[in-house]
Amino acid sequence: MDNLDALESQSIFILREAYNKIEKLAMLWSIGKDSNIMVWLARKAFFGHVPFPLVHIDTTFKIPEMITFRDKVAREWGLNLVVGKNEAALAAGMNSTKGRVVCCTALKTDGLKQIIDANGYTGIIAGIRRDEEGTRAKERVFSPRGTEAQWDYRDQPPEFWDQYKTDFAPGTHVRIHPLLHWTELDVWRYIRRENIPVVSLYFSKHGRRYRSLGCAPCTGSIESQASNLDEIVTELENTRVSERSGRAQDKESEDAFERLRVGGYM
Numbered sequence: 001m002d003n004l005d006a007l008e009s010q011s012i013f014i015l016r017e018a019y020n021k022i023e024k025l026a027m028l029w030s031i032g033k034d035s036n037i038m039v040w041l042a043r044k045a046f047f048g049h050v051p052f053p054l055v056h057i058d059t060t061f062k063i064p065e066m067i068t069f070r071d072k073v074a075r076e077w078g079l080n081l082v083v084g085k086n087e088a089a090l091a092a093g094m095n096s097t098k099g100r101v102v103c104c105t106a107l108k109t110d111g112l113k114q115i116i117d118a119n120g121y122t123g124i125i126a127g128i129r130r131d132e133e134g135t136r137a138k139e140r141v142f143s144p145r146g147t148e149a150q151w152d153y154r155d156q157p158p159e160f161w162d163q164y165k166t167d168f169a170p171g172t173h174v175r176i177h178p179l180l181h182w183t184e185l186d187v188w189r190y191i192r193r194e195n196i197p198v199v200s201l202y203f204s205k206h207g208r209r210y211r212s213l214g215c216a217p218c219t220g221s222i223e224s225q226a227s228n229l230d231e232i233v234t235e236l237e238n239t240r241v242s243e244r245s246g247r248a249q250d251k252e253s254e255d256a257f258e259r260l261r262v263g264g265y266m
Helices: 003-021 033-045 064-077 087-091 100-119 134-138 184-194 229-236 256-262
Strands: 025-028 054-057 081-084 123-125 142-145 173-176
Touching: 003 033, 003 123, 003 173, 003 184, 025 033, 033 064, 033 184, 054 100, 081 100, 087 100, 184 229
Parallel strands: 025 054, 025 123, 054 081, 123 173
Antiparallel strands: 142 173
């Protein structure tokens, strides 16, 4: 068993544990590389079928290619796609000019909370990784949340030797992170090995590509000549630039991302 086999096996185990233990489960699908891997792993874990809804929080500011990709893959793979929007915030004119943390809170965090409440989801699977951002390094695989989906990083169960706490008090909302132990390089090596479809924005055009995908006003491209999977892997093996260097909300203040996550952000 090589490293990718071990990562795959552990993630499939986590997905099956979540499905077995969490009463009403859904998976966040951001359309990015990590969440595409989660969908792929779920299909492997459950013999070609994803037995829970795929939730996409649509801010209406996503790059158009992402939405086209989402609808195509959902149709081809027979996914139960649930799209959520914070209609009230959008109607009131919410956008990134109000402040990026303010906008993310309204359109993403609050939009997610609304869809959780409306559908009664007690567990949400999310594709975060510890290496992606410092705040996420504090996470657990099975992470209990407060009544409003708040995250208290000081009150999380220990997870020694891959032993996960999966029994929680009735009414507890849980976030499940099956990719927490992966790295960005693992992700791209796995995409290459499995030939997993990803949005074309990840591949270089005219000397630029996206390394991380989000809303168009807050996501920048990077200089790159990597136009295929082999070239992306080689680039990442030799870079020291942060994966989220193009994400504007991370730069608004030193603790911006932690404040978002404490409030219930992905």
